Amino acid sequence: MSMTPPPGWYRDPSHPLAERWWDGTAWTEHRRQTSQQPSAGPEFPDGGSGRARAVALVVAVTVLVASIVTGAVLLDRGDDTGAVATNPEPPFASSSRPSPSTSLTPAPPPSEDPGVVVDELNGITFPLLDGWVRPENITEDDVVLTTPGTYDCPGDPGLCHHGRVISRTVTGNDEKSPEALAERDIAEAADSAYDRDILDRRPYDGIDSHKQVKAGPVAVAGRAGYFVRWQVRTAAGPGGYVQSLAFPAGVGSQALVIVRFAFDAGAAGPPPADMDRITKGIRPIGDADTGGGVGSSIGPSR
Template identity: 70%
Template sequence: MSMTPPPGWYRDPSYPLVERWWDGTAWTDHRRQPEAPQLPLTQPESPGGGGSGRAKAVALSVAGVVLVASIVTGAVLLRRDDGSGDAAATTTETTTETTTATTAVSPSASDTPSPSASTSAPSPDDPSVVVDELNGITLPLLDGWVRPQYVAEHDIVMTTPGTYDCPGDPGLCRHGRVISRTVTANDEKSPKALAQQDIEDAANSSYDRDLIDNRPFKGITSHQEVKSGQVAVAGRAGYFVRWKVKTRVGPGGYVESLAFPSSVGSESLVIVRFAFDAGSDGPPLTDMDRITKGIRPVGDADTGGGVGSSIGPSK
């Protein structure tokens, strides 16, 4: 009988100088610098002697188990979930999600992780919508966007397809990400004030430091507010702030913090963050407005909004 290695940090088969997270069935995009001596580990073949392609690839790689890695990783993720913002709040930057892909492992359909915890699969008759049940909204899945796969942050609702080598610290970056999260550790009730407070952290978490303190773009050198104002989101009065950021290496990008009241539960404020790389490889900036305009309350396809919609004053 074949036994797969337990979840943990192992030597990355495609880049042995770093460690990569194995979730028990497939390689994720999360990696870090080695922290402890590694023990060799191989993955036995499945019955019949043939073994799967994944098992052979893992068996051919030299991996080391760091037993405390899952605890460290959990602590990092919990810190990001506590509502205090993403790791490292420098004045104007964020990390793109840090990831490393391996060419040695080609995940099969059974290896594909489920979408982020805050989202559920859209209705089969509406495949162009991402459903965020936690915040009671749906978001349009535009052409050029896909549901999240192999991402370290659990609240990402969509990304651009594919990855590229980060120009700074080693890792894989994405040209675009959209994140949806409920504001739980902040008593702020004003969408305008919340968006203005959140934009710096949104920039830092996308273009400065990642979850494991790497700097995929070597940090932000400057930022400029390019747009802000009231906006109707899912029939509610919201507010957005958009920055253009320049990074030490790479194309830089655009980040936006969009705040509005949820239409479910206690109607807590919701933050939707956008992070788009600048340049021809990044998604068009109009996608920020198109996604905002297409946000709907769950079960109510007729209530929308968008830039320029008629709304009351936002506090």
């Protein structure tokens, strides 16, 4: 009896330094770069019990042995000319080989609302607007939304997205003011989006200049928040818009949440107005009717 792993990113058999999306029944055409050698099988969370780590190790060893056996069988089955099968194998030993899928994005679980993206850590949901998809081909942590597809970065080699939205919980400081946090975060948000990425590459050859285009109070999921928006010009490419949005989380200690937006400028990038639409559509999990409050509209420019 064969066992089918759940949907997820696995080592791409035809591209060892990349991962490929397995939708639960077949390979899709989506791949993403990784900053380290991808794992040979399903990933297991860190920090589990000793039993969980032991089970993970046994499964990983089993998958590795199965891969070696499968490779040996394929080599032995070469035709009279010495040809070897080159079609990618699924990330497990199976009696049948699934055919590639042409699906563009992973389908959400049946229980998940297809119109929103859930941020469990901060107890909020993001609206999935037209022209936006769930994260794909992403190596950066905490990305909740991207524009579909990628393009070759105009600076250092790599793949870039025309738009990204990132959600993080603020820890390690005592800052309680959304305004102070947003004003302090915007420079780092701009640098991480358009100066140097997490691999220390410069996909846009760095930032030449910036200017603030908008800032003010705003209600987010019924709570008073604050945002700052910059326009940046880069040495390569069209530059873009970045925004830092800060507001209290709706769960736990209600620590501040920082949401970063990075939109390419120009016709290929998403409209900056999508920053306002996404902000307005953020809701607490399980409370889609929560509306505005203090500062219920996008605040004034300054």
